[in-house]
Structures are given as structure tokens and as C-alpha cells.
Amino acid sequence: MENFSNLDIGAVVVLVIAICEAAKRAGLLNRYIPLLAVILGLAGGIYFGGVSWLAVASGVMLGLSSSGLYDLGKKTVLNK
Secondary structure (H helix, E strand, C coil): CCCCCHHHHHHHHHHHHHHHHHHHHCCCCHHHHHHHHHHHHHHHHHHHHCCCHHHHHHHHHHHHHHHHHHHHHHHHHCCC
């Protein structure tokens, strides 16, 4: 991720989580949330890194990270 700054990475992860949560509340089925996260992460990777294999791979990783972070937070914070 040579073209990404830490701020870019954090921004993409936070935006993906927020958009996925909004989509979920709007009625998107839970099974499609990880797919949406990967697509949004891919879009963010291409936006910040340009069209390259590195940007595409980074974007997919950002989407997967966002999806995993959301699930981890949901399981730990909401289950008291």
C-alpha cells in the first residue's frame, strides 16, 4: 500500500463500516453485508491507490478488515 497513508486506510475502514451499517438498517440482508464491505473496500482502494493490482488487493483487504471489525464489535459490545 505504497500510495496509501494511514489516514486514507482509517477513513476507508470507517466509511465502509458506516455505509454497511446504514445498508443493514435500510433492510439489506445480513448475508450481503460482507459482500458490500468488500465492494466498498475495493472502491476505496482504487480511489486512493489508482487502478493497479496493489490497489485492488489492498481494497479487498480493507473491505474484509472492515467486515471483520464490524462483526467483532457486534459480538463483543452488544453481548454484555
